[in-house]
Amino acid sequence: xxxxxxxxxxxxxxxxxxxxxxxxxxxxxxxxxxxxxxxxxxxxxxxxxxxxxxxxxxxxxxxxxxxxxxxxxxxxxxxxxxxxxxxxxxxxxxxxxxxxxxxxxxxxxxxxxxxxxxxxxxxxxxxxxxxxxxxxxxxxxxxxxxxxxxxxxxxxxxxxxxxxxxxxxxxxxxxxxxxxxxxxxxxxxxxxxxxxxxxxxxxxxxxxxxxxxxxxxxxxxxxxxxxxxxxxxxxxxxxxxxxxxxxxxxxxxxxxxxxxxxxxxxxxxxxxxxxxxxxxxxxxxxxxxxxxxxxxxxxxxxxxxxxxxxxxxxxxxxxxxxxxxxxxxxxxxxxxxxxxxxxxxxx
Amino acid sequence: xxxxxxxxxxxxxxxxxxxxxxxxxxxxxxxxxxxxxxxxxxxxxxxxxxxxxxxxxxxxxxxxxxxxxxxxxxxxxxxxxxxxxxxxxxxxxxxxxxxxxxxxxxxxxxxxxxxxxxxxxxxxxxxxxxxxxxxxxxxxxxxxxxxxxxxxxxxxxxxxxxxxxxxxxxxxxxxxxxxxxxxxxxxxxxxxxxxxxxxxxxxxxxxxxxxxxxxxxxxxxxxxxxxxxxxxxxxxxxxxxxxxxxxxxxxxxxxxxxxxxxxxxxxxxxxxxxxxxxxxxxxxxxxxxxxxxxxxxxxxxxxxxxxxxxxxxxxxxxxxxxxxxxxxxxxxxxxxxxxxxxxxxxx
DNA sequence: TTGTAGGCGTTATCAT
DNA sequence: ATGATAACGCCTACAA
Numbered sequence: 053x054x055x056x057x058x059x060x061x062x063x064x065x066x067x068x069x070x071x072x073x074x075x076x077x078x079x080x081x082x083x084x085x086x087x088x089x090x091x092x093x094x095x096x097x098x099x100x101x102x103x104x105x106x107x108x109x110x111x112x113x114x115x116x117x118x119x120x121x122x123x124x125x126x127x128x129x130x131x132x133x134x135x136x137x138x139x140x141x142x143x144x145x146x147x148x149x150x151x152x153x154x155x156x157x158x159x160x161x162x163x164x165x166x167x168x169x170x171x172x173x174x175x176x177x178x179x180x181x182x183x184x185x186x187x188x189x190x191x192x193x194x195x196x197x198x199x200x201x202x203x204x205x206x207x208x209x210x211x212x213x214x215x216x217x218x219x220x221x222x223x224x225x226x227x228x229x230x231x232x233x234x235x236x237x238x239x240x241x242x243x244x245x246x247x248x249x250x251x252x253x254x255x256x257x258x259x260x261x262x263x264x265x266x267x268x269x270x271x272x273x274x275x276x277x278x279x280x281x282x283x284x285x286x287x288x289x290x291x292x293x294x295x296x297x298x299x300x301x302x303x304x305x306x307x308x309x310x311x312x313x314x315x316x317x318x319x320x321x322x323x324x325x326x327x328x329x330x331x332x333x334x335x336x337x338x339x340x341x342x343x344x345x346x347x348x349x350x351x352x353x354x355x356x357x358x359x360x361x362x363x364x365x366x367x368x369x370x371x372x373x374x375x376x377x378x379x380x381x382x383x384x385x386x387x388x389x390x391x392x393x394x395x396x397x398x399x
Numbered sequence: 400x401x402x403x404x405x406x407x408x409x410x411x412x413x414x415x416x417x418x419x420x421x422x423x424x425x426x427x428x429x430x431x432x433x434x435x436x437x438x439x440x441x442x443x444x445x446x447x448x449x450x451x452x453x454x455x456x457x458x459x460x461x462x463x464x465x466x467x468x469x470x471x472x473x474x475x476x477x478x479x480x481x482x483x484x485x486x487x488x489x490x491x492x493x494x495x496x497x498x499x500x501x502x503x504x505x506x507x508x509x510x511x512x513x514x515x516x517x518x519x520x521x522x523x524x525x526x527x528x529x530x531x532x533x534x535x536x537x538x539x540x541x542x543x544x545x546x547x548x549x550x551x552x553x554x555x556x557x558x559x560x561x562x563x564x565x566x567x568x569x570x571x572x573x574x575x576x577x578x579x580x581x582x583x584x585x586x587x588x589x590x591x592x593x594x595x596x597x598x599x600x601x602x603x604x605x606x607x608x609x610x611x612x613x614x615x616x617x618x619x620x621x622x623x624x625x626x627x628x629x630x631x632x633x634x635x636x637x638x639x640x641x642x643x644x645x646x647x648x649x650x651x652x653x654x655x656x657x658x659x660x661x662x663x664x665x666x667x668x669x670x671x672x673x674x675x676x677x678x679x680x681x682x683x684x685x686x687x688x689x690x691x692x693x694x695x696x697x698x699x700x701x702x703x704x705x706x707x708x709x710x711x712x713x714x715x716x717x718x719x720x721x722x723x724x725x726x727x728x729x730x731x732x733x734x735x736x737x738x739x740x741x742x743x744x745x746x
Numbered sequence: 747t748t749g750t751a752g753g754c755g756t757t758a759t760c761a762t
Numbered sequence: 763a764t765g766a767t768a769a770c771g772c773c774t775a776c777a778a
Binding site: 104109173176 | 404450453454462463464467492496503517519520521525632662668691693
C-alpha cells in the first residue's frame with residue numbers, strides 16, 4: 053500500500069503541536085513563534101503535505117477553481133476550432149499565476165448524477181469561484197439562470213448580460229473596417245465580403261465594420277458583394293465561386309475568417325486567377341496556418357491568448373472586489389499584411 | 400443577495416424528514432419508502448438542489464474528477480499543437496459520459512500556495528481520482544514520484560511506467576512502415592525520411608518503422624536519406640532543402656509530421672519541383688489543414704479523439720477494478736491517400 | 747504563543 | 763423505514 057494521505061493532524065502529531073498551530077503556521081498568521089513556524093513549514097515540506105482542497109473549500113467557501121464551459125458536442129465543433137485553444141492557453145496562464153486551477157465541465161447532462169443538469173447547478177456543485185463561457189448560446193434559458201445567479205461569469209466572444217457577467221471580445225467591427233481600409237488604400241474599389249454566421253456577434257460586427265468603412269471610403273455598398281458563409285473552408289470556397297460569376301466581379305474580398313479566406317484562395321487558384329495580382333484577399337483570425345498558406349495570407353490577427361488572459365483578469369477583478377463593474381473588454385486586432393493583397397489589376 | 404446555496408439540511412427541513420433520509424432517497428438506497436423517495440426527489444429538483452462536491456469528496460474519498468497535466472509553458476508549445484486539442488475532446492467525451500469532470504492543472508508551481516509543488520502534491524490536493532499526462536517529460540523525477548504513488552495515471556503519447564500507470568499511443572512504427580510500403584508499392588526506391596525529435600517516443604518509433612519497412616522491401620538504408628526535424632514547419636522545409644542538394648535526391652519522402660511534410664512541399668514548390676509528379680510526400684498526423692493543402696496531403700491519420708477516449712477508458716477500467724492490468728493501448732493509424740503521392744518520375 | 751472545539755455539507759453506522 | 767450522530771480534513775473563534 054502506498055503511504056497514506058498526510059493530513060494536518062499527522063503534521064501536528066509529528067510536530068508535537070496542535071492542528072490549530074499547524075494551520076496558523078502554514079497559512080502565515082502573525083501569532084505564531086518564528087521558531088515554530090519555520091519548524092512546521094520545514095516538516096510539512098518534508099512530508100510533502102498538501103491541504104485537502106475539498107476540506108478547505110468547505111470551510112472557506114472558496115475553491116480556487118474556475119469553471120470552464122466549452123460546448124463541443126453535436127453542432128458545436130468549437131473546441132475543434134484553434135481559436136478556443138488559444139484562449140484556453142491564455143486563461144490557464146493568467147488564472148494559474150493567480151493560484152487557480154481550471155475545471156473543465158465534462159459531465160454529461162441528464163446522467164444519473166446530481167449536478168449534471170443546469171449550468172448553474174453544475175457550477176454550484178463544484179463551488180467554482182467563477183465561470184468562463186465559450187461557444188454556448190447566450191439565449192439559452194439555462195445560461196440565463198446562471199447569469200442571473202451570484203456566480204461571476206465571463207463570456208469569450210459572446211455578449212453576456214447579468215449582474216456579475218462580463219465578456220471579452222475582439223474588436224471585430226474595427227478589424228473589419230481596417231481590412232477594408234487596407235484594400236481601399238491599395239486602390240480597390242470593388243470590395244466584396246464573405247460573412248460569418250450572422251446569428252453570431254462576431255459575424256454581425258464584421259459585416260457592420262465592412263459596411264461602415266465602405267461608407268467612410270465613399271464606396272457604394274452592393275448587395276451582391278456580400279455573400280454568406282459559416283466560417284469554414286467550404287463555405288468560403290463556394291462564396292468565392294459565386295462572386296466570380298458576377299457580371300462585375302470584385303477585385304478584392306474580405307472574408308470573415310481565415311478558413312473562408314483560404315477556401316476563397318482555393319477557388320481562385322482553381323479558376324486560374326492569380327493572387328494577389330488579379331485578386332486580393334484578406335482573412336480574419338490569423339490561425340497558425342495563415343502564414344504558411346500559399347501565398348501567405350493577409351489577415352487580421354485576433355489575440356487569442358490575450359482574450360484568455362483578459363477573461364481571467366475580468367474574473368480576478370471581480371473576485372477581489374465584490375462589486376467591481378462587470379467589465380466588457382474589447383481587444384484590438386492587428387492587421388498582418390502578407391502576400392495576398394496588392395493593388396488591383398491595371399494599376 | 401442571491402438565494403443561499405441549498406444544502407441537504409434545507410431539503411430535509413422542507414421535506415419534514417432527516418438529512419439521512421434525504422441522502423438515502425437521493426442516492427437510490429433501497430431502504431426508503433417509495434412515497435418518501437419520489438416526494439424528496441421532486442422537492443430536490445424543484446429547489447435545484449445539488450450536493451456540494453467538496454463535502455461529498457471528503458467523506459467518499461472520491462472526487463469524480465480526473466486531473467489533466469498539459470504542459471504549455473516555455474519550450475512546450477504543445478497545447479498549441481492541434482493534436483492535444485483533439486485528445487482533450489475525446490477525453491472530455493468519454494470521461495464526461497462516465498460522470499467525471501476534468502481538472503486542468505493551471506496553478507503555477509513555486510507560488511505561495513500549497514499543492515503547487517509536485518505533480519503528486521497537486522493531484523492529492525484536489526483528490527483527483529486519476530490523472531492524464533500529456534506533453535510532460537517522463538524522465539522528470541517529479542513525474543516519477545507521481546507514477547510511484549497510488550494515483551492512477553495514463554500517459555498520452557508518452558511511455559509511462561508505474562504500478563498504476565497505463566499509456567495510450569498511436570502505432571507509430573506500423574504507421575511509418577505503412578507509409579514506406581505505400582511509396583514502395585508505387586514504385587519508389589529512393590525513399591527518404593524527415594524525422595521528428597528523436598528524444599520523443601513517437602520520433603524514434605516512426606524512424607524505426609521507416610527502417611524496418613525499408614528492409615522488408617529490400618531497399619537499402621542510406622544515412623543521408625534520414626534528416627532530422629523537430630515536427631514543425633520550418634524544420635521540414637529545411638530538411639527538404641538538404642535532401643534536394645543530394646547528388647542522388649530521393650523520389651519520395653516520408654515526414655514524421657504533417658507540418659514538416661507541408662514544409663517540404665513548400666520547399667519543393669520553391670524549387671520548381673512538381674508534386675506528386677516529380678516528388679512524392681507523405682506526412683503523419685492528419686491535421687485539419689492536411690486535406691486543404693495544395694495538393695491535398697497524403698498522410699497517416701492519428702485518431703486523436705480515439706486516443707483521448709482510450710485514455711479515459713484506461714482510467715475508468717482502473718477505477719472500477721482496483722487491480723486491473725495497467726494497460727498500454729496502441730491505436731492504429733490510417734493511411735489517407737490524397738494527392739501528394741504518385742509513381743516516381745519516368746514510370 | 748498555543749490548545750480546544752465548533753462547524754462547513756455529506757455519507758454511513760447505529761439505533762429505533 | 764427513519765432519525766441521530768460520528769466521521770471526513772480543515773479553519774477560526776475563543777480560551778488558556
